[in-house]
């Protein structure tokens with residue numbers, strides 16, 4: 001299962017197309033306004049009845065500086081006072097949601113994302129964690145996966161000490177690129193020393209895992225300059241590396257309008273950067289987990305992929321897919337049983353709803369039987385690179401080949417092209433198909449049409 005990726009430029013050119021990243025199926029593009037707080041409360045009641053374990057996501061939307069490539073939901077401000085009214089309403093949401101759950105439901109996974117979670121002061125972080133502990137059953141023995149996104153420009157050793165003391169044991173650092181010319185072009189000036197200091201602090205303080213985020217396809221990048229960045233990053237020995245493709249969509253994301261598109265690497269250079277990076281990471285012992293993610297062989301993601309327990313949710317690859325995911329904060333998404341729901345993405349609306357004592361759920365969807373079936377298929381292909389038809393037939397009471405007869409010719413074509421092995425038993429994604437697994441999953445997506453595809457980035 002762990003053969004290296006086979007790089008085939010012709011296949012990549014042919015199958016590279018715009019598509020979702022499948023952190024959920026159906027994707028958030030299908031969410032509609034017919035879902036509100038009542039649906040969330042109903043789903044929380046079911047979760048409580050079944051005492052399902054929990055994964056909490058907490059969104060902190062503030063950043064002190066704007067990165068021009070950014071496509072996140074964030075508020076750029078130098079005014080640290082903006083955090084206070086937000087935290088007040090966030091804590092109200094924590095209290096309301098916590099009240100509808102059972103103390104016996106343990107929080108196996110916790111993730112602080114943003115924005116920049118470390119925009120908050122030490123006191124604010126302390127208070128927020130104490131509120132979470134008061135209303136949810138957080139583990140105290142360091143056995144949960146409690147992670148936080150860190151901007152090394154907004155953290156130091158004392159921040160890391162505080163985070164460890166508060167119970168965090170994993171960190172994810174935003175780096176993107178170390179070349180000063182690239183950093184200037186995207187307005188994110190961050191020295192290697194700043195990043196190294198945080199990685200060293202994480203190791204010394206015995207955080208269990210360090211992830212570093214990189215982006216290829218940024219302005220001024222060349223295959224040589226990015227190889228130099230990656231060599232420095234590999235020397236820091238993070239447990240995981242996320243290598244994202246920059247999608248330049250200035251009409252959708254305002255900060256990207258400040259990027260000079262003539263400085264972007266050509267498609268051929270982007271492919272060369274990706275190919276070189278995969279080779280470099282492979283030579284350094286990193287395994288390709290799937291969809292932009294690499295991990296050292298002793299990392300939990302790699303072992304979970306090995307034993308078939310790896311899953312995917314809004315936080316990317318996870319070993320906690322069996323938990324109900326509760327999203328807290330502006331724009332946060334929850335996945336509870338068969339319900340997906342999302343809070344308002346507008347800071348003012350979010351604060352106003354909670355200020356009125358109401359949850360800020362604004363949209364979402366209930367999965368029907370077909371959604372659940374396709375979700376299973378896509379999950380297995382994304383996480384294990386293989387699918388046994390008998391498993392799906394048993395779980396969902398269908399005949400696989402009949403159910404998917406319309407896409408069968410496309411699967412056969414992919415098999416002829418060497419992306420997959422296909423027989424009566426199932427599908428195995430071949431080394432040449434691993435980078436293109438998203439194109440395979442798109443065949444099983446009932447909602448894709450040309451209009452919806454405009455919302456997504458290219459596969460590679």
Ligand code: SF4
Nearest residue numbers: 063066067070072115
């Ligand atoms: S990339 Fe991250 S740090 Fe930069 S503006 Fe966006 S959310 Fe903030």
